[in-house]
Structures are given as C-alpha cells and as structure tokens.
Amino acid sequence: MAQQLVDLRDVEFVIWEQLETEEMLKHEKYEEFNKKTCDLIMKEARNLAIKEILPTMSIGDEKGVVLKDGVVTTPEEFKRPFELLKEGEWPGLRVPPEMGGQGAPQVVGVCANEYFMAGNWPINCYTHMGNGAAWMIQEFGTKEQKEMYVKRITSAEWGGTMLLTEPDAGSDVGALTTTAVKNADGTYSITGNKIFITNGEHDLCSNIIHPVLARIEGDEPGTKGISIFLVPKILVNADGTLGERNDIWCTGVEHKHGIKGSATCSMTMGAKGKCIGTLLGKEKEGMKIMFMMMNEARLGTGLQGLAYASGAYLLALNYAKERIQGRDLKDFAKRDAPGVAIINHPDVRRNLLKMKAYVCGMRSFFYWSTQIGEKNEYLSDKRDPLQSAYFDLMTPIIKEYLSKVGHDVCVEGMQVLGGAGYTKDYLAEQYTRDCKICSIYEGTSGIQAQDLVGRKLGAMKGQAFMKFIGDIMATTAKAKKMKGLEDIAAQVEALAAELGKAAGALGKKLGAGELKAAFAHSLPFLHAMGDTLVAWMLLWRAVTATEKMTDKVKKKDEVFYDGQIKTAQFFIQTEVPVTMGKIAAVIAGSTAAIDIDDAGFGGL
Ligand SMILES: Cc1cc2nc3c(=O)[nH]c(=O)nc-3n(C[C@H](O)[C@H](O)[C@H](O)COP(=O)(O)OP(=O)(O)OC[C@H]3O[C@@H](n4cnc5c(N)ncnc54)[C@H](O)[C@@H]3O)c2cc1C
Known part of the structure; x- marks a missing residue:
C-alpha cells in the first residue's frame, strides 16, 4: 500500500463539518475562494507531497547537507520539489495579497503544510521559513525595507532565517553578545557569532535575509537592550538587484539526530569588519519584534509535530493491515488456523486507536486555534483583547504539546511495526528522530511551560483561561443531551473542573511567591491542559458526527462518523483517567524536586 501522509477525509471533516469554515468564506477577503477551490488546493497539495516531496525524505536523511568553502549544498534531489513549490506559489498560499501571497483561508494553507511537512519537513522549511521574517518586516519595516524584501521572501526567491542563539545565549536570549555599531549612512556594522x-546558508535561494538580534554598543544588558537588524547574505542595491557579498558566513553545519536535510549552521558576522545590517523597527525593540516571528515559528513547530504524528500513524495503520502474524484470538486453540493481519490483535488495535485519537485531537486543536487568530487578527477591523489573550494562551500548548505528543505517537508507530520499525526500511524510525527536535527548538518544553503558567494563565486576570473552561462546558452541555455521549460528556466536564482547580493551585503558589514550587509542576500542568484540549476536541467531533448520522447518511460516511464517536469514547474512557491522576499530582504539589539536595541526585 502506498504511503499516505495525512488523512484528507479527516481534514475535510475538521474544516467543513466541525469548524463549519464555509461560513468564514463569506468574508470579502475570501471572495476568490469557495469550498470547491479549497478542496482542489488541498488535493493538489496531497499530490505534490506524495509524488514529489516524500521520495526525498530518506535521501535527505542519508545525504544531509555539505559545507565547503562557506557554501552549503543541499541534496540534488531537493532542487526539483523546491522549484515546484516555488513555481506553484505554495509558500505564499496563506499570505495576504498585499504581501505577494494568495490570501487563502488559513486552514487550507495549514492542510498543505501538514502534507509537505509529513512528506519531507526540510523542503517545507526551505520554502516557507522566510514567511516569518516577511511578516515581521511587513509589520515593523520601513517602506523601503518592505519593498525590498517582503514579496521576494514570500515567493521563496530569497530565503529568510532567525538569528537568536549564541553559544552562551540559548534559552537565555538576553545573554547575547553580538554587537551593532551605527555607521554614518544610518546602517549598522554587526559583529558576533x-x-x-x-x-543559515544553503544553495536553494539566490539570497538569504537574516533577522539578527544584537545589542547596540552601550545599550543595557539583558533583553531590554536588544535590537533587531536585517542582514542580507548578499547586499541589495537600491533597485533590488544583488550587490556585494555581505560579511556573514557559515562556519559549520551540525551533524544531528534528525532533520538531517535541514542546514543547521554556525554563522559568523563581521569577521572582516564589514557585516552590514539595517535596523528593523526602533532601537531596543528587538525582543518585542522578534516575538512576533517566534510566535509564528512556535505554531509552525506544533504543526511539524502533528505532521510527523500523522505520517507515522498512517504508516503504522497500513502496515498493520498488511503484516500477517499470529492467529485471531478466537482461534487460539486451532493450531492450523490461518494467520491474520496484526490489526486483528486487540493490543495493536488499542495502540492504533490511541495514535488516531491523539492525531485527530491535535489536528482539530491546531486548525481550531488557527481560526481564532485568523478571525481576530485578519478578518476583524479591530482586535478583541480577550480573543488575543485566548490565542496567546493556546500558543505554548500548541508548541509543546503537539511536539511532545507528536513524538510519542511516532514512538508508538515504531512499536506497531515491530523489528521493521527499528530499521531504515520504513520511515517510522526517521519520523521519530526527526520529530524530537520539535520540543527543543523555538523554546524548549520547560520554557513553554513557564510561559503558560507564568504569563498566559493569569493574563487579563485569568479571563482567557475561564473562557477556555466555559467553551468546553458549552460542548459538554450539548453532548450530555445526545444518546451515547452522556457519560463521556460528564467525564470531560469533570476533567475541565479539575484542571481549573490545578490552575488555581498554581496561581495561589505564584501569588504567594512560591515560584519554584509552582514551576516544578508547570510542564505536567501544560500536558494535562493539552490532554483536556484533545478530550474536548474529540468530544466536539463526536457531537458533530452524531448530528450527521441521519437516516440518509451513506454507508462510507456512517463508518467514518462512527469512527469519530469510538475514538472519543476510547480517549475519554482510557486516557482521561490518567490525566486526572496527573492533575491530582499538580494539585498535591510535591516539592521533593525542589527540596532535594544537589548531591542527593547522585552521581559523582
Ligand atoms: C536543529 C536546531 C535548529 C535550530 N534553529 C535555530 C534558529 O534557526 N535560530 C536560532 O536562533 N536558534 C535555533 N536553534 C537553537 C534553539 O532554539 C536552542 O537550542 C534552544 O532554544 C535551547 O537553547 P540551548 O540549546 O542553549 O539549551 P539551554 O538553554 O542550555 O537549555 C538546556 C536545558 O535547560 C532548560 N532551561 C534552560 N534555561 C531554563 C530556565 N530559565 N528555566 C527552566 N529551564 C531552563 C531547557 O529547557 C533545556 O532543557 C536551533 C537548535 C537546533 C538544535
């Protein structure tokens, strides 16, 4: 069976049935889109991903990238899919027309990216990563900067990066030492590593625009003194043509656990004293500006985790339908009974349904949150602060939960394949290795958890969190009136109530200044909130499916909808009790991890 990457029927269910996106298409900004055009775009993304991108996934893993004389060469096989994505204007699919994009509804672009990422993430990254820089320039750049860079980046003619990390400034960005000195012509000379x-360097684009965090000489230490500069690899003439090579160079590429086709570069700036950049926004506003891009990147990382999980699940599912091993349990006493596909074994079925539940729950969560931001920031004349806080509340959970659970799902996928899953004959092991990065870059798990508990939970006096609980309760109230969903609705209601208590317990500790005691439980809390979101999304799916199960439903759809209900039942009946235990531990608030003496950890 051919490898699938994303279940398109499932995506269509989320977009058209669960989220009822057709309503949103009535907005004037989407007058060129209707359900049919959106469906066509998504099918085309699937074709491209399966036929052109997926075949390069293991090649990227085997060949990696090569650095020679300051030039990074990507595998030859990457060139064709890169050009196809560029020519097809895929990088600009969900970018507004004023930035050179096609202005498609966000979920359509998300679906395309889910496919491309599951097909070979580095290719998607080479074509799409620049969008973050383009958004930032569009929002904070001068007229000249916008005209010079935005459209060239969103078309993937030029690439875009983000330069924050230094050897002694990782999670602690404020510790950076890269410096900037103002020149007489208003540009800045940048020096640092x-x-x-x-x-940071590759051979797929004719130029690369680097947003660089640096401190203008004399500005205060820490994040407050940081500014941001646009540093092109090749300086750009006033008429937009390429000029001299700028003094920013790749000095090394990392040899990594996964995503080996992606160039992870060490960069040096100003080795010859000639690295020129222009200020983006105002001096000392670097962190505020970069946060816009980092938030985008964090959402993208969550989608990356979901995409790997989706690919890993479908790979395991197909394998389980084909691999013959053992007899059916009903024939356990018959020695001559025929062998069956492993999907018939209860433990394999449990594993597959667990994977499906997480993939479906995470997909609904991601697509739903995307629309919160889209409605509030793109389709409304005025931003609603509560909706902004609601979207912000979801960002660290998308980043961390989809990364962590995406990896867990990949590991389960390897298990379904048995020994074959541990070999390079299948993509299961590559998905697992590639996925691990998601919980490390763009702010590690611990940093996301601190952001959630330290900043987002208490934002607007906790109103966003209260809205979250209220929205869950609206779904459970509806589900309680539906035959077959009453019990699981009650379980989700109880889960949300307990999560609320855990949030209260952490808030109390923070209020009392017991920061360490609170942060020792911040990541388990984030994961419990993610589980709650998945439970809610699956219940919502079950409600939608139940509504569709009329007398007129076609057999194929009936099986699909019934699958939604069974998935919700499975997750809420088997995973939610575990989450309840995790929440109880957060509320109990053990301080052992804080109290233990450093020497008590053991070692030398
Ligand atoms: C493949 C790859 C691609 C990357 N791409 C980019 C890029 O394009 N641009 C860029 O600028 N950077 C990039 N990074 C860097 C990445 O964002 C950092 O590695 C990451 O932020 C963590 O920093 P660090 O590696 O220095 O780890 P450290 O900061 O040393 O963290 C080590 C551990 O300590 C924990 N920790 C650290 N500080 C705290 C704290 N205050 N509270 C609680 N826990 C803490 C962390 O959670 C982590 O578990 C990339 C990294 C990799 C591996």
Missing part, C-alpha cells in the same frame, strides 16, 4: 541557525 550565532549557532544552530536553521537555513
């Missing part, structure tokens, strides 16, 4: 820079 950055590490771990994705796409």
Whole structure:
C-alpha cells in the first residue's frame, strides 16, 4: 500500500463539518475562494507531497547537507520539489495579497503544510521559513525595507532565517553578545557569532535575509537592550538587484539526530569588519519584534509535530493491515488456523486507536486555534483583547504539546511495526528522530511551560483561561443531551473542573511567591491542559458526527462518523483517567524536586 501522509477525509471533516469554515468564506477577503477551490488546493497539495516531496525524505536523511568553502549544498534531489513549490506559489498560499501571497483561508494553507511537512519537513522549511521574517518586516519595516524584501521572501526567491542563539545565549536570549555599531549612512556594522541557525546558508535561494538580534554598543544588558537588524547574505542595491557579498558566513553545519536535510549552521558576522545590517523597527525593540516571528515559528513547530504524528500513524495503520502474524484470538486453540493481519490483535488495535485519537485531537486543536487568530487578527477591523489573550494562551500548548505528543505517537508507530520499525526500511524510525527536535527548538518544553503558567494563565486576570473552561462546558452541555455521549460528556466536564482547580493551585503558589514550587509542576500542568484540549476536541467531533448520522447518511460516511464517536469514547474512557491522576499530582504539589539536595541526585 502506498504511503499516505495525512488523512484528507479527516481534514475535510475538521474544516467543513466541525469548524463549519464555509461560513468564514463569506468574508470579502475570501471572495476568490469557495469550498470547491479549497478542496482542489488541498488535493493538489496531497499530490505534490506524495509524488514529489516524500521520495526525498530518506535521501535527505542519508545525504544531509555539505559545507565547503562557506557554501552549503543541499541534496540534488531537493532542487526539483523546491522549484515546484516555488513555481506553484505554495509558500505564499496563506499570505495576504498585499504581501505577494494568495490570501487563502488559513486552514487550507495549514492542510498543505501538514502534507509537505509529513512528506519531507526540510523542503517545507526551505520554502516557507522566510514567511516569518516577511511578516515581521511587513509589520515593523520601513517602506523601503518592505519593498525590498517582503514579496521576494514570500515567493521563496530569497530565503529568510532567525538569528537568536549564541553559544552562551540559548534559552537565555538576553545573554547575547553580538554587537551593532551605527555607521554614518544610518546602517549598522554587526559583529558576533550565532549557532544552530536553521537555513543559515544553503544553495536553494539566490539570497538569504537574516533577522539578527544584537545589542547596540552601550545599550543595557539583558533583553531590554536588544535590537533587531536585517542582514542580507548578499547586499541589495537600491533597485533590488544583488550587490556585494555581505560579511556573514557559515562556519559549520551540525551533524544531528534528525532533520538531517535541514542546514543547521554556525554563522559568523563581521569577521572582516564589514557585516552590514539595517535596523528593523526602533532601537531596543528587538525582543518585542522578534516575538512576533517566534510566535509564528512556535505554531509552525506544533504543526511539524502533528505532521510527523500523522505520517507515522498512517504508516503504522497500513502496515498493520498488511503484516500477517499470529492467529485471531478466537482461534487460539486451532493450531492450523490461518494467520491474520496484526490489526486483528486487540493490543495493536488499542495502540492504533490511541495514535488516531491523539492525531485527530491535535489536528482539530491546531486548525481550531488557527481560526481564532485568523478571525481576530485578519478578518476583524479591530482586535478583541480577550480573543488575543485566548490565542496567546493556546500558543505554548500548541508548541509543546503537539511536539511532545507528536513524538510519542511516532514512538508508538515504531512499536506497531515491530523489528521493521527499528530499521531504515520504513520511515517510522526517521519520523521519530526527526520529530524530537520539535520540543527543543523555538523554546524548549520547560520554557513553554513557564510561559503558560507564568504569563498566559493569569493574563487579563485569568479571563482567557475561564473562557477556555466555559467553551468546553458549552460542548459538554450539548453532548450530555445526545444518546451515547452522556457519560463521556460528564467525564470531560469533570476533567475541565479539575484542571481549573490545578490552575488555581498554581496561581495561589505564584501569588504567594512560591515560584519554584509552582514551576516544578508547570510542564505536567501544560500536558494535562493539552490532554483536556484533545478530550474536548474529540468530544466536539463526536457531537458533530452524531448530528450527521441521519437516516440518509451513506454507508462510507456512517463508518467514518462512527469512527469519530469510538475514538472519543476510547480517549475519554482510557486516557482521561490518567490525566486526572496527573492533575491530582499538580494539585498535591510535591516539592521533593525542589527540596532535594544537589548531591542527593547522585552521581559523582
Ligand atoms: C536543529 C536546531 C535548529 C535550530 N534553529 C535555530 C534558529 O534557526 N535560530 C536560532 O536562533 N536558534 C535555533 N536553534 C537553537 C534553539 O532554539 C536552542 O537550542 C534552544 O532554544 C535551547 O537553547 P540551548 O540549546 O542553549 O539549551 P539551554 O538553554 O542550555 O537549555 C538546556 C536545558 O535547560 C532548560 N532551561 C534552560 N534555561 C531554563 C530556565 N530559565 N528555566 C527552566 N529551564 C531552563 C531547557 O529547557 C533545556 O532543557 C536551533 C537548535 C537546533 C538544535
């Protein structure tokens, strides 16, 4: 069976049935889109991903990238899919027309990216990563900067990066030492070294625009003194043509656990004293500006985790339908009974349904949150602060939960394949290795958890969190009136109530200044909130499916909808009790991890 990457029927269910996106298409900004055009775009993304991108996934893993004389060469096989994505204007699919994009509804672009990422994430990254820089320039750049860079980046003619990390400034960005000195012509000379820079140098674009965090000489230490500069690899003439090579160079590429086709570069700036950049926004506003891009990147990382999980699940599912091993349990006493596909074994079925539940729950969560931001920031004349806070509340959970659970799902996928899953004959092991990065870059798990508990939960006096609980309760109230959903609705209601208590317990500790005691439980709390979101999304799916199960439903759809209801039942009956235990531990608030003496950890 051919490898599938994303279940398109499932995506269509989320977009058209669960989220009822057709209503949104009535907005004037989407007058060129209707359900039919959106469906066509998504099918085309699937074709491209399966036929052109997926075949390069293991090649990227085997060949990696090569650095020679300051030039990074990507595998030859990457060139064709890169050009196809560029020519097809896929990087600009969900970018507004004023930035050179096609202005498609966000979920359509998300679906395309889910496919491309599951097909070979580095290719998607080489074509799409620049969008973050383009958004930032569009929002904070001068007229000249916008005209010079935005459209060239969103078309993937030029690449875009983000240069934050330094050897002694990782999670602690404020510790950076890269400096900037103002020149007489208003430009800045940049000096410093950055590490771990994705796409810092490669051969797929004719130029690369680097947003660089640096401190103007004399500005205060810490994040408050940081500014941001646009540093092109090749300086750009006033008429937009390429000029002299700028003094920013790749000095090394990392040899990594996964995503080996992605160039992770060490960069040096100003070795010859000639690295020129222009200020983006105002001096000392670097962190505020970069946060816009980092938030985008964090959402993208969550989608990356979901995409790997989706690919890994479908790979395991197909394998389980084909691999013959053992007899059916009903024939356990018959020695001559025929062998059956492993999907018939209860433990394999449990594993597959667990994977499906997480993939479906995470997909609904991601697509739903995307629309919160889209409605509030793109389709409304005025931003609603509560909706902004609601979207912000979801960002660290998307980033961390989809990364962590995406990886867990990949591991389960390897298990379904048995020994074959541990070999390079299948993509299961590559998905697992590639996925691990998601919980490390763009702010590690611990940093996301601190952001959630330290900043987002209490934002607007906790109103966003209260809205979250209220929205869950609206779904449970509806589900309680539906035959077959009453019990699981009650379980989700109880889960949300307990999560609320855990949030209260952490808030109390923070209020009392017991920061360490609170942060020791911040990541388990984030994961419990993610589980709650998945439970809610699956219940919502079950409600939608139940509504569709009329007498007129076609057999194929009936099986699909019934699958939604069974998935919700499975997750809420088997995973939610575990989450309840995790929440109880957060509320109990053990301080052992804080109290233990450093020497008590053991070692030398
Ligand atoms: C493949 C790859 C691509 C990358 N791409 C880019 C890029 O394009 N641009 C860029 O600028 N950077 C990039 N990075 C860097 C990445 O963002 C950092 O590695 C990451 O932020 C963590 O920093 P660090 O590696 O220095 O780890 P550290 O900061 O040393 O963290 C080590 C551990 O300590 C924990 N920790 C650290 N500080 C705290 C704290 N205050 N509270 C609680 N826990 C803490 C962390 O959670 C982590 O578990 C990339 C990294 C990799 C591996």
